[in-house]
Amino acid sequence: MTVINSHETTGVDGGFHLSEAGARDFFELLKPRVMSLVVFTAVVGLLLAPGQINPVLGLISILCIAVGAGASGALNMWYDADIDAVMSRTAKRPIPTGRIEPREALAFGLTLSVFSVTILGLAVNWFAASLLAFTIFFYAVVYTMWLKRSTPQNIVIGGASGAFPPMLGWACVTGGVSLDSILLFLIIFLWTPAHFWALALFKMRDYGSVGIPMMPNVAGERSTKGQMVVYAVLTAAVAVGPYFTGLASAGYGLFAAVLSAIFIYCSIAVWRMPDGDEKMIAAKKMFAYSVFYLFAIFSALLADHFAAGMFALAGGSL
Amino acid sequence: MIETIKVTDKQKKSRRNRNIALGLVLAGLVLLFYIITLVKIGGLGS
Numbered sequence: 001m002t003v004i005n006s007h008e009t010t011g012v013d014g015g016f017h018l019s020e021a022g023a024r025d026f027f028e029l030l031k032p033r034v035m036s037l038v039v040f041t042a043v044v045g046l047l048l049a050p051g052q053i054n055p056v057l058g059l060i061s062i063l064c065i066a067v068g069a070g071a072s073g074a075l076n077m078w079y080d081a082d083i084d085a086v087m088s089r090t091a092k093r094p095i096p097t098g099r100i101e102p103r104e105a106l107a108f109g110l111t112l113s114v115f116s117v118t119i120l121g122l123a124v125n126w127f128a129a130s131l132l133a134f135t136i137f138f139y140a141v142v143y144t145m146w147l148k149r150s151t152p153q154n155i156v157i158g159g160a161s162g163a164f165p166p167m168l169g170w171a172c173v174t175g176g177v178s179l180d181s182i183l184l185f186l187i188i189f190l191w192t193p194a195h196f197w198a199l200a201l202f203k204m205r206d207y208g209s210v211g212i213p214m215m216p217n218v219a220g221e222r223s224t225k226g227q228m229v230v231y232a233v234l235t236a237a238v239a240v241g242p243y244f245t246g247l248a249s250a251g252y253g254l255f256a257a258v259l260s261a262i263f264i265y266c267s268i269a270v271w272r273m274p275d276g277d278e279k280m281i282a283a284k285k286m287f288a289y290s291v292f293y294l295f296a297i298f299s300a301l302l303a304d305h306f307a308a309g310m311f312a313l314a315g316g317s318l
Numbered sequence: 319m320i321e322t323i324k325v326t327d328k329q330k331k332s333r334r335n336r337n338i339a340l341g342l343v344l345a346g347l348v349l350l351f352y353i354i355t356l357v358k359i360g361g362l363g364s
Contacts, residue, residue, distance in 0.1 A: 018329045020329055022335040023336060122354065
């Protein structure tokens with residue numbers, strides 16, 4: 001028999017409730033898959049930036065960016081628990097399944113936000129910390145609370161929050177932004193609509209059932225597919241940009257051009273898909289390729305950077 | 319107001335699991351601040 005203060009145990013139903021949530025459930029609130037992409041792109045931004053950062057502070061920067069991204073994921077799950085419960089893709093998340101209470105997720109998200117921003121500011125620089133705070137605010141408030149349920153442009157504008165990590169990594173080293181870091185931002189920003197609308201096309205009914213105004217539900221399949229091609233072309237144009245600004249070599253430029261051509265080809269395949277297609281194979285292929293494409297572009301930037309460094313070293317030793 | 323309830327084994331296990339995780343996070347934070355202090359005071363951060 002255990003004595004417990006009643007205010008700690010009162011559940012939503014007014015009865016007694018003790019949480020059965022484990023550490024793993026809280027970890028799930030951080031959206032680890034999204035976090036892994038955030039970490040990867042932030043690392044690339046940090047390593048490509050001109051100048052140097054103490055390796056330990058570099059690791060702390062990435063940790064803070066990862067935790068900040070996780071915090072915004074937790075705040076997103078807190079606010080979206082009602083629609084997550086209805087959609088098949090999100091119904092098994094910790095809040096809809098009752099493993100974690102909404103107020104626990106809110107407290108968790110807010111605490112992690114404050115800690116990640118404060119530690120980044122104290123350890124690295126306050127410009128990067130302010131940018132991280134803005135990123136969390138943009139995802140949790142601007143995208144989740146405002147845009148997501150009110151406009152079909154939700155993921156176009158909201159996509160900015162997912163595009164900030166390389167700029168954050170860059171800011172940790174330089175304490176500012178530059179044309180190159182804006183280019184890294186634009187690659188993800190312009191890639192997001194084509195990537196997300198491919199998913200929205202084959203999950204259209206899910207979004208429709210909860211009243212989220214995704215582009216295919218509001219503007220129709222034809223218009224969405226046309227816009228996907230436009231965004232794929234814009235992404236391709238920006239993806240080869242690092243070669244023209246001198247951030248990457250011609251080898252990267254060629255590699256990015258080939259990958260981008262395939263990205264455009266995939267978007268055209270989606271555009272040619274008949275409206276009302278049940279299987280949506282082209283859209284599923286586009287979604288899968290878009291993930292690979294972004295990963296490959298950023299990997300190529302990193303590989304190109306290290307190759308240039310090695311050539312410089314070899315040239316200097318001759 | 320004091321209430322008495324029975325805590326199930328699953329709830330006990332989850333609580334212990336959360337406590338261990340929180341303890342590890344706190345220890346990690348102590349270590350993190352120690353390292354940041356060393357780097358900053360040692361002038362290695364510049």
